[in-house]
Amino acid sequence: MSTLLVVGSANADHVLTFDDLPQAGETLISQQYRLELGGKGANQAVAAARLRNAKQTISFISALGDDSNAAMMRNSWAADGIELEGCYQIADQSTGTAMIFVNQQGENSIGVVPGANAYLSAVHFQQQQAKFAQASYMLIQLETSLESVKAALQLARQHQCISLLNPAPAAMLSKEILSLVDIITPNETEAYALTGVEVSDQLSASKAADYFHRQGINKVVITLGSKGAYVSEQGKGQLIPAPIVNAIDTVAAGDTFNGALMVALDEGKSLQEAVIFANKASSIAVTRHGAQSSIPYRDQLNN
Known part of the structure; x- marks a missing residue:
């Protein structure tokens, strides 16, 4: 069995x-409202759980509020087989909340209230240190504090757990x-914020990737939406196109x-093969509404 660890927000x-x-x-009247389970950390844990093979176990470390949303989330994640020992409930705090506006082209604008996410800390990671020791990979994002991100990356490095940072x-x-990161996966906007390079094509993506390599990151994947992803490993890069689909909602x-x-x-899988697999999964997600409700199961990738 192989343990995969996701650390982050809900x-x-x-x-x-x-x-x-x-x-x-401007004030507009919404056509529809719905409540979805989300948060980048939780979404990524659900994606890993639904797309894993039978020999992989998914563990999730997060901080939830003292409210009904926390119970709803735990029940949903348990149904996907996620191991939840590292999901903490923070007294007198609300579970993180996001307001998401989506248009007819599937584009979105998102505002986030961290809530309990802001309380995820190195103390929690130390309590779950066995998870870091067992895990072959750890995936983390930036919807918790940078102090917590740094602590998790340090613990992953200490235990020879390969880290993926989605910035x-x-x-x-x-x-x-950045020096603690093994694999980084920004989109165009995030790559620009970190490197100062405005990513619009393969050449500019290569320049942004070079910046990350100079920080000691060997593997860089810059996602380019419908264009696919630019993959650079030890300075050698290529653009891997995404499947052509009719996107209706890019959340998650x-x-x-x-x-x-x-x-x-x-x-x-090689980094290139892994990106092809990931492109296929995300291309299905954009054809569905919602966050976790849009994430496909592994057997649906072959349909």
Whole structure:
């Protein structure tokens, strides 16, 4: 058996759909409202759980609030077979919350209230140190504090657990944090925030990847939406196209990609093969509404 570890956020997503996304100062009437289970960490854990093989176990470390949303989330994750010993409940705090606006083209704007996510800390990771020691890969994002991200990366490095950092939402990261990362997976916006390179094509993606390599990161995957992903390993890069689909909702597409990528790498696939697998999974997610509800199961990738 192989253990895969996801560390990060969990949110209750309030999703509103519109013809067009509201502009600054504009009030629009939403066509539909729904409550979804989300948060980048939770989405990635669910993606890994649904896309894993029979020999892989998914563990999730997160902080939930003292409310009904926390119980709903735990029940849903347990149904997907996620190991939840590392999911903490923080007294007198609400579970993280996100407001998501989605237009008819599947584009979205998201605002997040961290809630209990802000309380995930190195203390929790030390209590779950056995998980880091057992795991072959750890996947983490930036919806918890940078202090917690650094602590998790340090613990992963200490236990020779390969780390994947999905630097979302975009934030400035210190060289110290980047030096602890084995694989980084920004999108165009996040790559620009971290490198100063405006990524629009293969050439600019290569320049952004070179920046990460100079920070000591051997493997770089820059996701480019419908164009696919630029993959660079030890300075050698290529663009891997994504399947052509009719996207209706891009929420959790990146999270699906990252969860799938970790699963495939743990199976021994090359980085290029893992990206092809992840592209296929995320291309299914964008054809469905919702966050975790859009994430496919492994057997659906072959349909």
